[in-house]
Amino acid sequence: MKFKYRNKKITGVLSVVPKNFKTFDEEMENYQADKARTKRLKLVMGYDRHHMVEDGVTVSDMSVFGMNYLFDNGLLKKEDISALVLVTESPDYFLPPTSNVVQGRLELSTDVLCIDINQGCCGYIVGLMEAFALLEQEDMKKIVLINADILSRKASKEDRNSYPLAGDAISVTIVENSSDESLIQGEIKMDGTRHEVLMIPAGGFKMPSTPETAVVREDSYGNRRSLDNLVMQGREVFHFVQTEVPPLIEGLFERIGVLKSDIDWYLFHQPNKFMVEKLAEELDVPYEKMPSNIVTNFGNPSGVTIPLNISFNISKRLLDETFKVCFAGFGVGLTWGAIVMNIGNVDFNELIEF
Amino acid sequence: MDKIISILSNIRPEFDFTTSKDFISDGFIDSFDLVTFVAALDKEFGIKIKGTEIVPENFCNLKAIAALLKKHGAEV
Numbered sequence: 245m246k247f248k249y250r251n252k253k254i255t256g257v258l259s260v261v262p263k264n265f266k267t268f269d270e271e272m273e274n275y276q277a278d279k280a281r282t283k284r285l286k287l288v289m290g291y292d293r294h295h296m297v298e299d300g301v302t303v304s305d306m307s308v309f310g311m312n313y314l315f316d317n318g319l320l321k322k323e324d325i326s327a328l329v330l331v332t333e334s335p336d337y338f339l340p341p342t343s344n345v346v347q348g349r350l351e352l353s354t355d356v357l358c359i360d361i362n363q364g365c366c367g368y369i370v371g372l373m374e375a376f377a378l379l380e381q382e383d384m385k386k387i388v389l390i391n392a393d394i395l396s397r398k399a400s401k402e403d404r405n406s407y408p409l410a411g412d413a414i415s416v417t418i419v420e421n422s423s424d425e426s427l428i429q430g431e432i433k434m435d436g437t438r439h440e441v442l443m444i445p446a447g448g449f450k451m452p453s454t455p456e457t458a459v460v461r462e463d464s465y466g467n468r469r470s471l472d473n474l475v476m477q478g479r480e481v482f483h484f485v486q487t488e489v490p491p492l493i494e495g496l497f498e499r500i501g502v503l504k505s506d507i508d509w510y511l512f513h514q515p516n517k518f519m520v521e522k523l524a525e526e527l528d529v530p531y532e533k534m535p536s537n538i539v540t541n542f543g544n545p546s547g548v549t550i551p552l553n554i555s556f557n558i559s560k561r562l563l564d565e566t567f568k569v570c571f572a573g574f575g576v577g578l579t580w581g582a583i584v585m586n587i588g589n590v591d592f593n594e595l596i597e598f
Numbered sequence: 599m600d601k602i603i604s605i606l607s608n609i610r611p612e613f614d615f616t617t618s619k620d621f622i623s624d625g626f627i628d629s630f631d632l633v634t635f636v637a638a639l640d641k642e643f644g645i646k647i648k649g650t651e652i653v654p655e656n657f658c659n660l661k662a663i664a665a666l667l668k669k670h671g672a673e674v
Contacts, residue, residue: 281609281610281630281631281634284609284634285630285633285634287637288633288634288637289633404630465628465629465630478629478630479629482629482633482649482652483650483652483653485649486648486649486650486652487649487650518633518637519649522648522649522652523649525646525648525649526648526649526650
């Protein structure tokens with residue numbers, strides 16, 4: 245799907261990460277592979293530390309914390325919120341939607357539309373599309389886009405494929421109408437035939453969790469996990485990203501008449517450092533324009549990596565400057581998409597701890 | 599060729615890479631070793647192996663690896 249919007253802007257970004265973190269070195273004993281191999285992998289993939297919630301903390305807990313930070317610091321008023329779009333794959337419940345839970349806990353107006361979207365690593369692209377579309381309605385003020393995931397609780401500690409990169413975080417992005425005529429353009433693709441490449445097999449209605457699904461088994465590479473855990477077919481995911489993402493971005497640039505050198509920042513989803521660097525090489529983009537340090541400092545919090553990238557790497561510069569950016573997300577679904585837009589002169593761009 | 603064998607042996611010293619015809623199916627290198635190996639080749643030969651080239655058939659034996667490196671202008 246190709247899409248474009250006009251007269252819309254991002255006016256604030258807040259990223260929230262748990263204080264609690266573990267280092268890769270601390271966890272090396274969990275994995276079956278020998279230490280020398282695992283250490284080399286650490287350097288190449290950029291694993292160092294990953295921030296994870298304590299037991300019992302939910303997406304709504306972190307979302308309410310972030311929203312209250314904005315209210316308490318005068319960065320957002322409750323009466324200015326028209327809709328709450330929450331993108332997560334780790335909801336508090338099957339039902340009701342977590343966005344409704346957040347609305348209730350914050351005592352927001354009943355006029356506030358609440359929408360949950362089940363999306364992962366491409367969740368920032370999908371969430372922005374939803375927010376921009378909602379702003380087409382009359383009398384809309386601010387759309388609150390929350391990206392939130394705490395998938396560390398679903399990754400097996402003995403799975404070298406997924407656990408080292410598992411990270412938890414939420415972000416709040418404020419999207420509103422603007423007099424700026426600049427176009428926001430993008431493209432997104434999905435391929436459900438490959439939905440098993442990244443999944444949590446058990447726990448839904450297809451395969452309810454049982455004592456049997458909780459049994460931990462070892463795969464041929466020595467990784468140990470159960471059917472209740474996140475499973476990622478690493479080689480397939482890597483190949484998917486390298487074959488699908490660059491052509492989508494190059495096709496988008498050609499269609500909208502943007503040169504690679506026109507883009508100030510390539511803010512991509514970050515599963516690991518190696519994958520991001522190979523994307524930069526394929527697109528012939530300097531590494532410094534495509535940061536790959538989120539997984540090193542925080543882990544991979546799914547759809548939050550792009551806003552966390554904004555908060556961590558551009559930080560206060562975004563208060564006074566405007567940049568042309570290319571956002572790109574890719575992962576579960578399978579889903580991959582990109583947006584080219586201007587972002588800058590925002591009201592806030594902060595990173596805080598929960 | 600010695601340089602390639604040296605890099606491989608550094609990653610998995612327990613195997614003799616001169617005897618295997620298929621490093622992947624023989625279990626000499628898994629997908630994580632492959633990533634480590636590619637990063638080492640990039641560095642040692644001053645090349646940039648493309649992400650789309652990181653597939654088993656390009657790394658299954660010494661002949662395949664040498665062919666890939668030559669494609670990138672490396673002297674093997």
